[in-house]
Amino acid sequence: MTLGSCGTKKKIAELEAKNKECQDLLNSTTVKLNLCLSEKDIISNQLADLKKTNSDLISNVGNITLLSAKGAENLEKSLESLKEKDLKISRLQDALTRKDSVTLALVTSLKSAVGISDPDIEINVEKGVVMISIADKLLFKSGSYEISDRAKEILGKVAKVVNDKPDFECMVESHTDNVPYRNGVLLDNWDLSAKRATAVVRVLTNDHKVNPKQMIAAGRGEFQPLVANNTVENRAANRRTRIIVMPKIDQFYDMIEKEMKKQTGK
Known part of the structure:
Protein backbone atom coordinates (compact mmCIF):
# COMPACT_ATOMS: atom_id res chain seq x y z
CA MET A 1 0.00 0.00 0.00
CA THR A 2 2.85 2.26 0.83
CA LEU A 3 4.40 1.55 -2.54
CA GLY A 4 1.03 2.13 -4.31
CA SER A 5 0.55 5.41 -2.56
CA CYS A 6 3.96 6.65 -3.60
CA GLY A 7 3.26 5.73 -7.25
CA THR A 8 0.00 7.63 -7.22
CA LYS A 9 1.58 10.79 -5.85
CA LYS A 10 4.24 10.65 -8.46
CA LYS A 11 1.63 10.45 -11.23
CA ILE A 12 -0.33 13.30 -9.70
CA ALA A 13 2.79 15.43 -9.60
CA GLU A 14 3.53 14.61 -13.20
CA LEU A 15 -0.04 15.49 -14.23
CA GLU A 16 0.06 18.71 -12.29
CA ALA A 17 3.34 19.62 -13.99
CA LYS A 18 1.83 18.76 -17.37
CA ASN A 19 -1.26 20.78 -16.55
CA LYS A 20 0.87 23.78 -15.57
CA GLU A 21 2.80 23.43 -18.80
CA CYS A 22 -0.45 23.34 -20.78
CA GLN A 23 -1.80 26.30 -18.83
CA ASP A 24 1.37 28.29 -19.55
CA LEU A 25 1.12 27.35 -23.22
CA LEU A 26 -2.56 28.37 -23.26
CA ASN A 27 -1.77 31.67 -21.63
CA SER A 28 1.06 32.34 -24.07
CA THR A 29 -1.17 31.37 -27.00
CA THR A 30 -3.96 33.59 -25.71
CA VAL A 31 -1.59 36.57 -25.51
CA LYS A 32 -0.37 35.90 -29.03
CA LEU A 33 -3.97 35.54 -30.23
CA ASN A 34 -4.93 38.84 -28.66
CA LEU A 35 -1.91 40.50 -30.29
CA CYS A 36 -2.89 39.00 -33.63
CA LEU A 37 -6.46 40.18 -33.23
CA SER A 38 -5.25 43.66 -32.32
CA GLU A 39 -2.95 43.71 -35.33
CA LYS A 40 -5.81 42.44 -37.49
CA ASP A 41 -7.98 45.37 -36.37
CA ILE A 42 -5.17 47.80 -37.11
CA ILE A 43 -4.58 46.24 -40.54
CA SER A 44 -8.34 46.23 -41.24
CA ASN A 45 -8.54 49.93 -40.41
CA GLN A 46 -5.48 50.64 -42.54
CA LEU A 47 -7.00 48.64 -45.38
CA ALA A 48 -10.23 50.61 -45.08
CA ASP A 49 -8.25 53.87 -45.15
CA LEU A 50 -6.31 52.65 -48.17
CA LYS A 51 -9.53 51.70 -49.96
CA LYS A 52 -10.99 55.16 -49.22
CA THR A 53 -7.78 56.85 -50.35
CA ASN A 54 -7.77 54.75 -53.49
CA SER A 55 -11.41 55.64 -54.15
CA ASP A 56 -10.67 59.33 -53.58
CA LEU A 57 -7.69 59.15 -55.92
CA ILE A 58 -9.78 57.49 -58.62
CA SER A 59 -12.45 60.18 -58.14
CA ASN A 60 -9.82 62.94 -58.26
CA VAL A 61 -8.28 61.46 -61.39
CA GLY A 62 -11.74 61.51 -62.95
CA ASN A 63 -12.26 65.13 -61.90
CA ILE A 64 -8.81 66.11 -63.18
CA THR A 65 -9.55 64.39 -66.48
CA LEU A 66 -12.87 66.21 -66.68
CA LEU A 67 -11.26 69.53 -65.78
CA SER A 68 -8.49 68.92 -68.29
CA ALA A 69 -11.04 68.16 -71.00
CA LYS A 70 -13.02 71.32 -70.15
CA GLY A 71 -9.82 73.34 -69.98
CA ALA A 72 -8.74 72.07 -73.38
CA GLU A 73 -12.19 72.87 -74.78
CA ASN A 74 -12.15 76.39 -73.30
CA LEU A 75 -8.61 76.94 -74.58
CA GLU A 76 -9.66 75.83 -78.04
CA LYS A 77 -12.64 78.20 -77.96
CA SER A 78 -10.39 81.06 -76.79
CA LEU A 79 -7.92 80.38 -79.58
CA GLU A 80 -10.75 80.27 -82.10
CA SER A 81 -12.09 83.58 -80.77
CA LEU A 82 -8.63 85.13 -81.04
CA LYS A 83 -8.34 83.90 -84.62
CA GLU A 84 -11.69 85.50 -85.47
CA LYS A 85 -10.64 88.79 -83.86
CA ASP A 86 -7.30 88.72 -85.69
CA LEU A 87 -9.17 88.08 -88.92
CA LYS A 88 -11.52 91.01 -88.30
CA ILE A 89 -8.60 93.30 -87.45
CA SER A 90 -6.76 92.15 -90.57
CA ARG A 91 -9.82 92.74 -92.76
CA LEU A 92 -10.37 96.16 -91.18
CA GLN A 93 -6.74 97.10 -91.76
CA ASP A 94 -7.01 95.96 -95.39
CA ALA A 95 -10.14 98.05 -95.87
CA LEU A 96 -8.49 101.07 -94.23
CA THR A 97 -5.43 100.63 -96.42
CA ARG A 98 -7.61 100.54 -99.52
CA LYS A 127 -8.48 112.43 -90.12
CA GLY A 128 -8.74 110.20 -93.18
CA VAL A 129 -10.72 112.59 -95.39
CA VAL A 130 -9.71 115.05 -98.11
CA MET A 131 -9.96 118.72 -97.15
CA ILE A 132 -10.07 121.55 -99.69
CA SER A 133 -9.82 124.80 -97.78
CA ILE A 134 -10.58 128.01 -99.70
CA ALA A 135 -10.14 131.47 -98.20
CA ASP A 136 -13.41 133.40 -98.26
CA LYS A 137 -11.81 136.31 -100.11
CA LEU A 138 -11.69 134.06 -103.19
CA LEU A 139 -15.33 133.06 -102.78
CA PHE A 140 -17.28 135.97 -101.32
CA LYS A 141 -17.17 139.68 -100.70
CA SER A 142 -17.22 140.78 -97.06
CA GLY A 143 -20.61 140.04 -95.46
CA SER A 144 -21.94 138.54 -98.70
CA TYR A 145 -22.92 135.04 -99.75
CA GLU A 146 -22.78 135.73 -103.50
CA ILE A 147 -20.04 133.64 -105.13
CA SER A 148 -17.41 135.39 -107.28
CA ASP A 149 -16.54 134.39 -110.86
CA ARG A 150 -13.04 133.33 -109.77
CA ALA A 151 -14.66 131.02 -107.15
CA LYS A 152 -16.94 129.48 -109.78
CA GLU A 153 -13.87 128.57 -111.83
CA ILE A 154 -12.23 126.86 -108.82
CA LEU A 155 -15.46 125.06 -107.88
CA GLY A 156 -15.76 123.78 -111.46
CA LYS A 157 -12.40 122.03 -111.12
CA VAL A 158 -13.44 120.56 -107.78
CA ALA A 159 -16.73 119.37 -109.28
CA LYS A 160 -14.92 117.51 -112.05
CA VAL A 161 -13.05 115.39 -109.50
CA VAL A 162 -16.15 114.86 -107.32
CA ASN A 163 -18.17 113.73 -110.35
CA ASP A 164 -15.58 111.02 -110.93
CA LYS A 165 -16.27 109.70 -107.42
CA PRO A 166 -20.02 108.93 -107.26
CA ASP A 167 -19.51 106.78 -104.15
CA PHE A 168 -18.10 109.73 -102.18
CA GLU A 169 -19.88 112.47 -100.27
CA CYS A 170 -18.96 116.14 -100.47
CA MET A 171 -19.60 118.36 -97.45
CA VAL A 172 -19.32 122.13 -97.81
CA GLU A 173 -18.43 123.64 -94.43
CA SER A 174 -18.42 127.44 -94.07
CA HIS A 175 -16.72 129.38 -91.23
CA THR A 176 -16.80 133.07 -90.27
CA ASP A 177 -14.82 135.27 -87.89
CA ASN A 178 -16.40 136.62 -84.69
CA VAL A 179 -17.28 140.09 -85.97
CA PRO A 180 -21.08 140.41 -85.54
CA TYR A 181 -23.11 140.33 -88.76
CA ARG A 182 -24.96 143.65 -89.17
CA ASN A 183 -26.53 143.54 -92.63
CA GLY A 184 -30.04 142.93 -91.31
CA VAL A 185 -31.00 140.43 -93.98
CA LEU A 186 -29.53 137.53 -92.01
CA LEU A 187 -29.69 136.96 -88.29
CA ASP A 188 -26.03 136.34 -87.38
CA ASN A 189 -22.72 134.80 -88.44
CA TRP A 190 -24.17 131.34 -88.13
CA ASP A 191 -26.89 132.27 -90.57
CA LEU A 192 -24.28 133.81 -92.89
CA SER A 193 -22.11 130.69 -92.85
CA ALA A 194 -25.11 128.47 -93.63
CA LYS A 195 -26.06 130.68 -96.59
CA ARG A 196 -22.49 130.59 -97.90
CA ALA A 197 -22.38 126.78 -97.62
CA THR A 198 -25.66 126.39 -99.54
CA ALA A 199 -24.47 128.91 -102.16
CA VAL A 200 -21.41 126.74 -102.86
CA VAL A 201 -23.59 123.62 -102.98
CA ARG A 202 -25.89 125.28 -105.53
CA VAL A 203 -22.96 126.17 -107.81
CA LEU A 204 -21.64 122.59 -107.64
CA THR A 205 -25.06 121.00 -108.29
CA ASN A 206 -26.68 123.53 -110.64
CA ASP A 207 -23.68 124.74 -112.69
CA HIS A 208 -21.47 121.64 -112.60
CA LYS A 209 -24.00 118.81 -112.28
CA VAL A 210 -22.68 117.27 -109.06
CA ASN A 211 -25.26 114.78 -107.75
CA PRO A 212 -27.24 116.55 -104.97
CA LYS A 213 -27.36 113.23 -103.09
CA GLN A 214 -23.60 113.52 -102.59
CA MET A 215 -23.79 117.01 -101.10
CA ILE A 216 -23.99 118.22 -97.50
CA ALA A 217 -24.17 121.91 -96.54
CA ALA A 218 -22.89 122.90 -93.07
CA GLY A 219 -22.70 126.35 -91.45
CA ARG A 220 -20.18 126.49 -88.61
CA GLY A 221 -20.42 130.19 -87.84
CA GLU A 222 -17.61 131.62 -85.71
CA PHE A 223 -17.32 128.67 -83.36
CA GLN A 224 -14.38 126.72 -84.81
CA PRO A 225 -11.68 129.34 -85.43
CA LEU A 226 -8.22 128.33 -86.62
CA VAL A 227 -6.60 131.13 -84.61
CA ALA A 228 -7.67 133.79 -82.14
CA ASN A 229 -9.82 136.54 -83.70
CA ASN A 230 -7.54 139.28 -82.36
CA THR A 231 -6.01 140.71 -85.57
CA VAL A 232 -7.16 141.51 -89.09
CA GLU A 233 -4.96 138.74 -90.48
CA ASN A 234 -6.28 136.15 -88.01
CA ARG A 235 -9.89 137.04 -88.72
CA ALA A 236 -9.19 136.67 -92.45
CA ALA A 237 -7.71 133.18 -91.80
CA ASN A 238 -10.80 132.16 -89.85
CA ARG A 239 -13.12 133.22 -92.68
CA ARG A 240 -12.93 130.14 -94.86
CA THR A 241 -14.90 127.47 -96.65
CA ARG A 242 -13.85 123.83 -96.53
CA ILE A 243 -14.99 121.25 -99.03
CA ILE A 244 -14.60 117.82 -97.46
CA VAL A 245 -14.57 114.86 -99.83
CA MET A 246 -15.04 111.54 -98.06
CA PRO A 247 -16.26 107.98 -98.71
CA LYS A 248 -19.81 107.30 -97.60
CA ILE A 249 -19.63 105.71 -94.16
CA ASP A 250 -22.25 103.01 -94.87
CA GLN A 251 -20.46 102.01 -98.08
CA PHE A 252 -17.15 101.93 -96.23
CA TYR A 253 -18.53 99.47 -93.66
CA ASP A 254 -20.20 97.46 -96.42
CA MET A 255 -16.76 97.11 -97.99
CA ILE A 256 -15.34 95.83 -94.68
CA GLU A 257 -18.21 93.36 -94.26
CA LYS A 258 -17.76 92.01 -97.78
CA GLU A 259 -14.03 91.56 -97.17
CA MET A 260 -14.73 89.58 -93.98
CA LYS A 261 -17.35 87.37 -95.67
CA LYS A 262 -14.97 86.73 -98.54
CA GLN A 263 -12.24 85.65 -96.11
CA THR A 264 -14.44 83.38 -93.96
CA GLY A 265 -16.45 81.97 -96.85
CA LYS A 266 -19.73 82.77 -95.09
Whole structure:
Protein backbone atom coordinates (compact mmCIF):
# COMPACT_ATOMS: atom_id res chain seq x y z
CA MET A 1 0.00 0.00 0.00
CA THR A 2 2.85 2.26 0.83
CA LEU A 3 4.40 1.55 -2.54
CA GLY A 4 1.03 2.13 -4.31
CA SER A 5 0.55 5.41 -2.56
CA CYS A 6 3.96 6.65 -3.60
CA GLY A 7 3.26 5.73 -7.25
CA THR A 8 0.00 7.63 -7.22
CA LYS A 9 1.58 10.79 -5.85
CA LYS A 10 4.24 10.65 -8.46
CA LYS A 11 1.63 10.45 -11.23
CA ILE A 12 -0.33 13.30 -9.70
CA ALA A 13 2.79 15.43 -9.60
CA GLU A 14 3.53 14.61 -13.20
CA LEU A 15 -0.04 15.49 -14.23
CA GLU A 16 0.06 18.71 -12.29
CA ALA A 17 3.34 19.62 -13.99
CA LYS A 18 1.83 18.76 -17.37
CA ASN A 19 -1.26 20.78 -16.55
CA LYS A 20 0.87 23.78 -15.57
CA GLU A 21 2.80 23.43 -18.80
CA CYS A 22 -0.45 23.34 -20.78
CA GLN A 23 -1.80 26.30 -18.83
CA ASP A 24 1.37 28.29 -19.55
CA LEU A 25 1.12 27.35 -23.22
CA LEU A 26 -2.56 28.37 -23.26
CA ASN A 27 -1.77 31.67 -21.63
CA SER A 28 1.06 32.34 -24.07
CA THR A 29 -1.17 31.37 -27.00
CA THR A 30 -3.96 33.59 -25.71
CA VAL A 31 -1.59 36.57 -25.51
CA LYS A 32 -0.37 35.90 -29.03
CA LEU A 33 -3.97 35.54 -30.23
CA ASN A 34 -4.93 38.84 -28.66
CA LEU A 35 -1.91 40.50 -30.29
CA CYS A 36 -2.89 39.00 -33.63
CA LEU A 37 -6.46 40.18 -33.23
CA SER A 38 -5.25 43.66 -32.32
CA GLU A 39 -2.95 43.71 -35.33
CA LYS A 40 -5.81 42.44 -37.49
CA ASP A 41 -7.98 45.37 -36.37
CA ILE A 42 -5.17 47.80 -37.11
CA ILE A 43 -4.58 46.24 -40.54
CA SER A 44 -8.34 46.23 -41.24
CA ASN A 45 -8.54 49.93 -40.41
CA GLN A 46 -5.48 50.64 -42.54
CA LEU A 47 -7.00 48.64 -45.38
CA ALA A 48 -10.23 50.61 -45.08
CA ASP A 49 -8.25 53.87 -45.15
CA LEU A 50 -6.31 52.65 -48.17
CA LYS A 51 -9.53 51.70 -49.96
CA LYS A 52 -10.99 55.16 -49.22
CA THR A 53 -7.78 56.85 -50.35
CA ASN A 54 -7.77 54.75 -53.49
CA SER A 55 -11.41 55.64 -54.15
CA ASP A 56 -10.67 59.33 -53.58
CA LEU A 57 -7.69 59.15 -55.92
CA ILE A 58 -9.78 57.49 -58.62
CA SER A 59 -12.45 60.18 -58.14
CA ASN A 60 -9.82 62.94 -58.26
CA VAL A 61 -8.28 61.46 -61.39
CA GLY A 62 -11.74 61.51 -62.95
CA ASN A 63 -12.26 65.13 -61.90
CA ILE A 64 -8.81 66.11 -63.18
CA THR A 65 -9.55 64.39 -66.48
CA LEU A 66 -12.87 66.21 -66.68
CA LEU A 67 -11.26 69.53 -65.78
CA SER A 68 -8.49 68.92 -68.29
CA ALA A 69 -11.04 68.16 -71.00
CA LYS A 70 -13.02 71.32 -70.15
CA GLY A 71 -9.82 73.34 -69.98
CA ALA A 72 -8.74 72.07 -73.38
CA GLU A 73 -12.19 72.87 -74.78
CA ASN A 74 -12.15 76.39 -73.30
CA LEU A 75 -8.61 76.94 -74.58
CA GLU A 76 -9.66 75.83 -78.04
CA LYS A 77 -12.64 78.20 -77.96
CA SER A 78 -10.39 81.06 -76.79
CA LEU A 79 -7.92 80.38 -79.58
CA GLU A 80 -10.75 80.27 -82.10
CA SER A 81 -12.09 83.58 -80.77
CA LEU A 82 -8.63 85.13 -81.04
CA LYS A 83 -8.34 83.90 -84.62
CA GLU A 84 -11.69 85.50 -85.47
CA LYS A 85 -10.64 88.79 -83.86
CA ASP A 86 -7.30 88.72 -85.69
CA LEU A 87 -9.17 88.08 -88.92
CA LYS A 88 -11.52 91.01 -88.30
CA ILE A 89 -8.60 93.30 -87.45
CA SER A 90 -6.76 92.15 -90.57
CA ARG A 91 -9.82 92.74 -92.76
CA LEU A 92 -10.37 96.16 -91.18
CA GLN A 93 -6.74 97.10 -91.76
CA ASP A 94 -7.01 95.96 -95.39
CA ALA A 95 -10.14 98.05 -95.87
CA LEU A 96 -8.49 101.07 -94.23
CA THR A 97 -5.43 100.63 -96.42
CA ARG A 98 -7.61 100.54 -99.52
CA LYS A 99 -9.52 103.60 -98.31
CA ASP A 100 -6.23 105.46 -97.68
CA SER A 101 -5.03 104.54 -101.16
CA VAL A 102 -8.22 105.93 -102.67
CA THR A 103 -7.91 109.06 -100.50
CA LEU A 104 -4.32 109.73 -101.60
CA ALA A 105 -5.28 109.21 -105.23
CA LEU A 106 -8.11 111.70 -104.74
CA VAL A 107 -5.72 114.28 -103.25
CA THR A 108 -3.41 113.87 -106.24
CA SER A 109 -6.34 114.34 -108.65
CA LEU A 110 -7.55 117.46 -106.85
CA LYS A 111 -4.12 119.05 -106.65
CA SER A 112 -3.62 118.40 -110.34
CA ALA A 113 -7.03 119.79 -111.28
CA VAL A 114 -7.22 122.78 -108.94
CA GLY A 115 -3.54 123.65 -108.68
CA ILE A 116 -1.80 124.55 -105.43
CA SER A 117 0.06 127.66 -106.46
CA ASP A 118 -2.52 129.90 -104.82
CA PRO A 119 -1.76 130.27 -101.06
CA ASP A 120 -5.48 130.79 -100.41
CA ILE A 121 -6.25 127.22 -101.51
CA GLU A 122 -5.07 124.24 -99.45
CA ILE A 123 -5.63 120.57 -100.24
CA ASN A 124 -4.63 117.95 -97.68
CA VAL A 125 -5.78 114.92 -95.71
CA GLU A 126 -7.12 115.32 -92.18
CA LYS A 127 -8.48 112.43 -90.12
CA GLY A 128 -8.74 110.20 -93.18
CA VAL A 129 -10.72 112.59 -95.39
CA VAL A 130 -9.71 115.05 -98.11
CA MET A 131 -9.96 118.72 -97.15
CA ILE A 132 -10.07 121.55 -99.69
CA SER A 133 -9.82 124.80 -97.78
CA ILE A 134 -10.58 128.01 -99.70
CA ALA A 135 -10.14 131.47 -98.20
CA ASP A 136 -13.41 133.40 -98.26
CA LYS A 137 -11.81 136.31 -100.11
CA LEU A 138 -11.69 134.06 -103.19
CA LEU A 139 -15.33 133.06 -102.78
CA PHE A 140 -17.28 135.97 -101.32
CA LYS A 141 -17.17 139.68 -100.70
CA SER A 142 -17.22 140.78 -97.06
CA GLY A 143 -20.61 140.04 -95.46
CA SER A 144 -21.94 138.54 -98.70
CA TYR A 145 -22.92 135.04 -99.75
CA GLU A 146 -22.78 135.73 -103.50
CA ILE A 147 -20.04 133.64 -105.13
CA SER A 148 -17.41 135.39 -107.28
CA ASP A 149 -16.54 134.39 -110.86
CA ARG A 150 -13.04 133.33 -109.77
CA ALA A 151 -14.66 131.02 -107.15
CA LYS A 152 -16.94 129.48 -109.78
CA GLU A 153 -13.87 128.57 -111.83
CA ILE A 154 -12.23 126.86 -108.82
CA LEU A 155 -15.46 125.06 -107.88
CA GLY A 156 -15.76 123.78 -111.46
CA LYS A 157 -12.40 122.03 -111.12
CA VAL A 158 -13.44 120.56 -107.78
CA ALA A 159 -16.73 119.37 -109.28
CA LYS A 160 -14.92 117.51 -112.05
CA VAL A 161 -13.05 115.39 -109.50
CA VAL A 162 -16.15 114.86 -107.32
CA ASN A 163 -18.17 113.73 -110.35
CA ASP A 164 -15.58 111.02 -110.93
CA LYS A 165 -16.27 109.70 -107.42
CA PRO A 166 -20.02 108.93 -107.26
CA ASP A 167 -19.51 106.78 -104.15
CA PHE A 168 -18.10 109.73 -102.18
CA GLU A 169 -19.88 112.47 -100.27
CA CYS A 170 -18.96 116.14 -100.47
CA MET A 171 -19.60 118.36 -97.45
CA VAL A 172 -19.32 122.13 -97.81
CA GLU A 173 -18.43 123.64 -94.43
CA SER A 174 -18.42 127.44 -94.07
CA HIS A 175 -16.72 129.38 -91.23
CA THR A 176 -16.80 133.07 -90.27
CA ASP A 177 -14.82 135.27 -87.89
CA ASN A 178 -16.40 136.62 -84.69
CA VAL A 179 -17.28 140.09 -85.97
CA PRO A 180 -21.08 140.41 -85.54
CA TYR A 181 -23.11 140.33 -88.76
CA ARG A 182 -24.96 143.65 -89.17
CA ASN A 183 -26.53 143.54 -92.63
CA GLY A 184 -30.04 142.93 -91.31
CA VAL A 185 -31.00 140.43 -93.98
CA LEU A 186 -29.53 137.53 -92.01
CA LEU A 187 -29.69 136.96 -88.29
CA ASP A 188 -26.03 136.34 -87.38
CA ASN A 189 -22.72 134.80 -88.44
CA TRP A 190 -24.17 131.34 -88.13
CA ASP A 191 -26.89 132.27 -90.57
CA LEU A 192 -24.28 133.81 -92.89
CA SER A 193 -22.11 130.69 -92.85
CA ALA A 194 -25.11 128.47 -93.63
CA LYS A 195 -26.06 130.68 -96.59
CA ARG A 196 -22.49 130.59 -97.90
CA ALA A 197 -22.38 126.78 -97.62
CA THR A 198 -25.66 126.39 -99.54
CA ALA A 199 -24.47 128.91 -102.16
CA VAL A 200 -21.41 126.74 -102.86
CA VAL A 201 -23.59 123.62 -102.98
CA ARG A 202 -25.89 125.28 -105.53
CA VAL A 203 -22.96 126.17 -107.81
CA LEU A 204 -21.64 122.59 -107.64
CA THR A 205 -25.06 121.00 -108.29
CA ASN A 206 -26.68 123.53 -110.64
CA ASP A 207 -23.68 124.74 -112.69
CA HIS A 208 -21.47 121.64 -112.60
CA LYS A 209 -24.00 118.81 -112.28
CA VAL A 210 -22.68 117.27 -109.06
CA ASN A 211 -25.26 114.78 -107.75
CA PRO A 212 -27.24 116.55 -104.97
CA LYS A 213 -27.36 113.23 -103.09
CA GLN A 214 -23.60 113.52 -102.59
CA MET A 215 -23.79 117.01 -101.10
CA ILE A 216 -23.99 118.22 -97.50
CA ALA A 217 -24.17 121.91 -96.54
CA ALA A 218 -22.89 122.90 -93.07
CA GLY A 219 -22.70 126.35 -91.45
CA ARG A 220 -20.18 126.49 -88.61
CA GLY A 221 -20.42 130.19 -87.84
CA GLU A 222 -17.61 131.62 -85.71
CA PHE A 223 -17.32 128.67 -83.36
CA GLN A 224 -14.38 126.72 -84.81
CA PRO A 225 -11.68 129.34 -85.43
CA LEU A 226 -8.22 128.33 -86.62
CA VAL A 227 -6.60 131.13 -84.61
CA ALA A 228 -7.67 133.79 -82.14
CA ASN A 229 -9.82 136.54 -83.70
CA ASN A 230 -7.54 139.28 -82.36
CA THR A 231 -6.01 140.71 -85.57
CA VAL A 232 -7.16 141.51 -89.09
CA GLU A 233 -4.96 138.74 -90.48
CA ASN A 234 -6.28 136.15 -88.01
CA ARG A 235 -9.89 137.04 -88.72
CA ALA A 236 -9.19 136.67 -92.45
CA ALA A 237 -7.71 133.18 -91.80
CA ASN A 238 -10.80 132.16 -89.85
CA ARG A 239 -13.12 133.22 -92.68
CA ARG A 240 -12.93 130.14 -94.86
CA THR A 241 -14.90 127.47 -96.65
CA ARG A 242 -13.85 123.83 -96.53
CA ILE A 243 -14.99 121.25 -99.03
CA ILE A 244 -14.60 117.82 -97.46
CA VAL A 245 -14.57 114.86 -99.83
CA MET A 246 -15.04 111.54 -98.06
CA PRO A 247 -16.26 107.98 -98.71
CA LYS A 248 -19.81 107.30 -97.60
CA ILE A 249 -19.63 105.71 -94.16
CA ASP A 250 -22.25 103.01 -94.87
CA GLN A 251 -20.46 102.01 -98.08
CA PHE A 252 -17.15 101.93 -96.23
CA TYR A 253 -18.53 99.47 -93.66
CA ASP A 254 -20.20 97.46 -96.42
CA MET A 255 -16.76 97.11 -97.99
CA ILE A 256 -15.34 95.83 -94.68
CA GLU A 257 -18.21 93.36 -94.26
CA LYS A 258 -17.76 92.01 -97.78
CA GLU A 259 -14.03 91.56 -97.17
CA MET A 260 -14.73 89.58 -93.98
CA LYS A 261 -17.35 87.37 -95.67
CA LYS A 262 -14.97 86.73 -98.54
CA GLN A 263 -12.24 85.65 -96.11
CA THR A 264 -14.44 83.38 -93.96
CA GLY A 265 -16.45 81.97 -96.85
CA LYS A 266 -19.73 82.77 -95.09
